[in-house]
Amino acid sequence: MTRRLARVLERTMVPIHKEEDNERQRFFDLLGKSPEQAARVLAEAHSADAAAWLVDVDVEDAWRVFSILEAEVQADILEDAEDELTADLVSQMSSPDLRDVVVVLPSDEAADLLVEADYHVVEDVLARMDDEAAEGLRDLIAYDPESAGGIMATETITVDPGQRLGDVVKEIKKRGDDAEEDLGIFVVDLEKRPVGYLSDRDLLTHNIHETVSAVMVDPFVVSAEEDQEEAARIIDRYGLQSLAVVDGEGSLVGVISAEDASEIRTEEADEDIARMVGTGTGHQTRLPVLTRVRQRMPLMGLTVLGGLVSAKLLALFTGTSEGGASETMVTADILRYLPLIIGLAGNVGIQSSTILIRGYATGEIEEQRQWRAIGGEMGVGLVVGLLCGLTVLLTTSWTETGVFLSSFGVAVGTATALSVAWAAMLGCLVPVGCSHLKLDPAIVAGPFLISFSDVTGSLIYIVIARAILL
Numbered sequence: 001m002t003r004r005l006a007r008v009l010e011r012t013m014v015p016i017h018k019e020e021d022n023e024r025q026r027f028f029d030l031l032g033k034s035p036e037q038a039a040r041v042l043a044e045a046h047s048a049d050a051a052a053w054l055v056d057v058d059v060e061d062a063w064r065v066f067s068i069l070e071a072e073v074q075a076d077i078l079e080d081a082e083d084e085l086t087a088d089l090v091s092q093m094s095s096p097d098l099r100d101v102v103v104v105l106p107s108d109e110a111a112d113l114l115v116e117a118d119y120h121v122v123e124d125v126l127a128r129m130d131d132e133a134a135e136g137l138r139d140l141i142a143y144d145p146e147s148a149g150g151i152m153a154t155e156t157i158t159v160d161p162g163q164r165l166g167d168v169v170k171e172i173k174k175r176g177d178d179a180e181e182d183l184g185i186f187v188v189d190l191e192k193r194p195v196g197y198l199s200d201r202d203l204l205t206h207n208i209h210e211t212v213s214a215v216m217v218d219p220f221v222v223s224a225e226e227d228q229e230e231a232a233r234i235i236d237r238y239g240l241q242s243l244a245v246v247d248g249e250g251s252l253v254g255v256i257s258a259e260d261a262s263e264i265r266t267e268e269a270d271e272d273i274a275r276m277v278g279t280g281t282g283h284q285t286r287l288p289v290l291t292r293v294r295q296r297m298p299l300m301g302l303t304v305l306g307g308l309v310s311a312k313l314l315a316l317f318t319g320t321s322e323g324g325a326s327e328t329m330v331t332a333d334i335l336r337y338l339p340l341i342i343g344l345a346g347n348v349g350i351q352s353s354t355i356l357i358r359g360y361a362t363g364e365i366e367e368q369r370q371w372r373a374i375g376g377e378m379g380v381g382l383v384v385g386l387l388c389g390l391t392v393l394l395t396t397s398w399t400e401t402g403v404f405l406s407s408f409g410v411a412v413g414t415a416t417a418l419s420v421a422w423a424a425m426l427g428c429l430v431p432v433g434c435s436h437l438k439l440d441p442a443i444v445a446g447p448f449l450i451s452f453s454d455v456t457g458s459l460i461y462i463v464i465a466r467a468i469l470l
Contacts, residue, residue, distance in 0.1 A: 027053055031061055039068035047076035051085065056369065059088050067092075071100035079109055083116075090116040095124035102137075103129065108153040108260070111140035139253070148231040149224030151264065152245040152254030158188045159212055161196060166208030168198070183242040183255055187216050192251040194219040194244040219244050224253055229268055232261035270358075289379045293387070296351060300384055303347055304391055307340020312399070314339075334465045337396070337412050338458055344388055344416065345423035345457035349449050352377050352427025357441045360431065374428045381424015389417025411468035418464055419457040426453050 023045055030038040042050045042065055054062040054077070066074060066089055078086055078101065090098065090113060098117060102110045102125060114122050114137065122141075126134040136154050143149030159168050168185060185203070187196030196216030206215050221244045222231045235243050235258055243261075245254040314336040355377060359365035365373045393413025397406040430449050434441035 024049070024053055028057075031057060031065065035061075035064050036068060039065045042066075042077075043069055043073045047073075048080040050077050051081040054089075055082060055085050063089060063092050067097075071097070072104050075101045075104045078113060079105070086113065087116045091118070093117070093121075095121050095128065099125045099128045103133070106153050107136060107140060107155055107254075108151060111137055111150075112145075114141060115145065143224060146228050147224065148222050148226045148228055148243075148245050148256060149254065151228050151231070151260055152224070152256050153260075154254045156183060156186060156252075156255045158186050158192070158252065159198070161187055161189070161211070161213040161216070163212050164208065165203060165206055165210050165212065165215065168212060169203060169208065172203075183257055186219060186242075186244055186252060186255070187212055188252055191249070193249075194221055194246065194252045197244075199241060221246050221250075222256070223248075228264050231256050232264040232268075235261040236265065289376055289383060292376075292380045293383045296380070296384060297387065299347060300344065300388055301391075303343045304340065304388055304395075307337065307343055308392075308395055308399070310339040311336040311396075330469050331466065333400070333408065334412065334462060334469070337392075337416075338461065340392070341416060341419050341457055341461045342454050344420050345453045346450055348381055348384060348420050349423040349427035349453040352381055352424050353431050353441070353449050356428060356431040360435055360441065370432070374432060377428050378425055381427070382421045385417040385420030385424065388420055389413045389415075392416045407469060411465045414468065415461040415464040419461045422460055423453040423457050426456070 023041060027038055027041045027045070030041060042053065045053070054066065057065075062085070066077070069077070074097075078089065081089070093101070098113075098121065102113060105113065114125065117125070126137060129137075140149070140152075140154065145151075157172060159171065163171075172185070184200060185198040186194045187198065189195050196212065197219040198212065198216050202215050220234060220238060220240055222234060224245050224247055231243055231245075234240070235256065241258055243256045244252055245256060247253050315333075356365065356373070359373060390413060393409045393416075394404060395409075396412045397404055397409025400406065400408050426449060430452075431441040
């Protein structure tokens with residue numbers, strides 16, 4: 001049984017949710033008392049759970065416990081860990097320890113791990129490995145991470161067209177532990193160019209005395225330099241079990257599995273959604289507040305700019321007074337900035353709700369850290385609101401009155417900050433409410449949140465601005 005197959009079987013025996021919560025709490029209770037005992041709990045847990053627990057502790061504590069684990073357990077955890085956690089742990093590993101982890105990982109996972117390490121450490125690790133394995137990893141690391149070559153695995157079994165199926169089965173039994181399972185067999189010619197493909201089903205359903213050439217089908221091939229999205233698209237479109245990756249001369253250099261393609265599609269979808277709502281990629285609820293603010297401010301800056309331009313255009317076409325004294329004039333001037341509020345409140349609310357909805361859907365937001373995630377997201381909205389409010393305050397003071405600080409600028413800026421913070425709070429509370437009411441937050445939060453945040457945000461803005469000015 002291969003190591004990866006053993007992990008697959010292990011993952012079919014997932015403990016009940018309550019038991020997971022108990023083990024998690026036990027881990028955190030032991031963490032401060034005895035890192036050794038905490039490490040034993042971590043080693044007994046599922047690697048995905050262990051990786052999630054380590055994200056929620058300080059980097060120093062995570063390393064203290066992780067460093068005690070055996071290399072194979074470390075490898076399992078790093079396969080399931082987030083990029084930030086992987087980078088933190090790998091950066092603290094010595095060359096011998098990293099080498100012990102790398103040798104038990106599939107080549108594609110090992111290459112991803114080495115990318116996170118210092119160049120000199122990588123060279124030392126490769127020097128400690130046998131020449132063939134080291135050369136294969138060097139080739140993988142050299143590929144663009146977003147290319148087919150950057151995601152392929154090199155562990156595969158190849159056969160000749162003239163071999164009999166019975167001999168192929170014997171070859172698999174002999175070398176099976178060195179290859180990824182469930183990828184099928186590629187048939188190559190003398191120049192190592194793929195000329196055919198055998199599925200696992202072909203080996204089971206045909207006579208062992210038949211030749212490979214009589215059973216094989218044409219292979220699907222992609223260049224190692226091709227974008228990973230194109231490779232995933234080919235696998236998805238034709239329902240492939242695996243896709244051959246070739247170099248410039250057409251020789252087989254690796255294989256991309258359907259599982260790899262699924263991960264690529266998920267990552268690309270997450271990136272597209274993040275770009276659409278103006279957030280960063282990755283697990284947002286686990287990032288520091290200021291990091292999230294920094295990722296979202298470019299979109300907020302564009303929204304503020306668009307709102308300010310809209311206000312000036314409204315002034316030109318409606319003939320409203322700039323700095324007028326009467327109540328009607330002041331109200332008209334306030335209303336010119338209403339598109340700015342609607343835009344900001346909508347963007348911030350959608351960002352918060354999207355992140356929480358995704359967190360619930362993917363399991364990133366666990367029950368025990370739900371309010372921590374919500375509090376962090378509200379904190380992000382508050383900081384974004386303050387920054388946008390300050391920008392609006394200074395800009396409107398100068399453009400409306402010609403000074404850096406005016407009562408009109410203070411009124412509009414303060415009202416903007418409060419409206420944006422309110423929209424962020426709604427973006428958090430609406431998905432939570434839907435979750436508790438057993439409603440799908442993805443359906444309810446979108447149209448309801450946009451409408452409600454527009455109406456209430458506009459009301460808050462007008463009431464506060466008028467209260468300050470009148």
